[in-house]
Structure formats: structure tokens, C-alpha cells
Amino acid sequence: MNNDIEKVLISEEEIKQKCQELGARLTKEYEGKFPLAVGVLKGAMPFMSDILRAMDTHLEMDFMDVSSYGGETRSSGEVKIVKDLDTKVEGRDLLIIEDIIDSGLTLSYLVDLFKYRKANSIKIVTLLDKPEGRKVDIKADVVGFHVPNEFVVGYGLDYKEKYRNLPYVGVLKPKIYGGE
Numbered sequence: 001m002n003n004d005i006e007k008v009l010i011s012e013e014e015i016k017q018k019c020q021e022l023g024a025r026l027t028k029e030y031e032g033k034f035p036l037a038v039g040v041l042k043g044a045m046p047f048m049s050d051i052l053r054a055m056d057t058h059l060e061m062d063f064m065d066v067s068s069y070g071g072e073t074r075s076s077g078e079v080k081i082v083k084d085l086d087t088k089v090e091g092r093d094l095l096i097i098e099d100i101i102d103s104g105l106t107l108s109y110l111v112d113l114f115k116y117r118k119a120n121s122i123k124i125v126t127l128l129d130k131p132e133g134r135k136v137d138i139k140a141d142v143v144g145f146h147v148p149n150e151f152v153v154g155y156g157l158d159y160k161e162k163y164r165n166l167p168y169v170g171v172l173k174p175k176i177y178g179g180e
């Protein structure tokens, strides 16, 4: 285990099983369709890779990179597009893939944007949901695990850009982020 990690919340094995389970479910939901899978960079990358390989259906992949306007103003809900989709959204069935929903601001911005662009349907799949963090009312259609209001890292989730490559989701030792 990485030395900065206090405890593992969700193991590599649990994540693997969950991806198979959710992938099978999404395969059914998109049967006969050609969804556009939208990964939200960077955090969604590992989950996107695993969940889409568990889906036995035709699909198209694209990526969005968004960031809030500076850490402090996050609660304003202002989100900046760093990289937009290459694909036209109009008439498409969108599957937005996220690693975590916390305040909900990132996703609520994206859902509004894709509605404005006239998506035919929009579904959200997230590996983790932290309902206690919510500032806007948004729900995922498919959730892997609920997590408590703790700072979690790994499997895409970072602290200062580190730990995204851990194969599990864990909690950092408080000394790493300056707490005690």
C-alpha cells in the first residue's frame, strides 16, 4: 500500500467487480443504440477505461476537460471549458462518466450545456457519490459506491495531481494535506 494512504476504502477487487456489474447494466440500457461516452478529464480516466470495456455495445468515446475558475470561486458554479468535445452532441445519447460527484457543480454545468446542445438523452455514471458534499441538486443515474465526507484519492482522484494511478480508493494520512 502507498505510504501516504491511511486506509483503503474501496479495494481494487471491489472496483473490478463493480465495473463488471455496472457495465452489464449499461449494456442492456444502450442495447441497439450508439451512445456517446463522455469522459470528464482527468479524474474519470481510469473508471472510463474499465467501465467502457465492460460494456458489450457499440459506442463512441470523447472527452471533456473542465475546471472551476480558481479554487476559491468554485462555489460560484462557474466552470471553464479547457477542452471541448470534438463530437456533435445534437440528437446523441450521452453517457457522462465521472469519478466522483461532490458539490455537483461540474456535472450540473455539463448537463445544462449538453441540454442546450440538444442531446437526445443524458445519463450520468459515477464511480463515487459523496451526497453530503452537494451544493446543487443533481443525481447520477448509475452510482458505484457512496463515500463519506472524507477526502478520498486514487483510481483517478488526485490530491495536488498525485495518487490518480492508485488501483484502489483510499483516504490520505492527515499529515499529507496539512491536517493532523
Ligand code: PRP
Residues within 6 Å of the ligand: 040, 041, 042, 043, 044, 066, 067, 068, 098, 099, 100, 101, 102, 103, 104, 105, 106, 107, 157, 158
Ligand atoms: C473533481 C472530480 C470531479 C469533480 C467533482 O475534478 O474528478 O470531476 O471534481 O466535484 P464537484 O461535484 O464538486 O464539481 P477536478 O475539478 O478536481 O479535476 P480533475 O478531474 O482533473 O482532478
Ligand code: MN
Residues within 6 Å of the ligand: 040, 041, 042, 043, 044
Ligand atoms: Mn474531475
Ligand code: MG
Residues within 6 Å of the ligand: 043, 158
Ligand atoms: Mg482534481
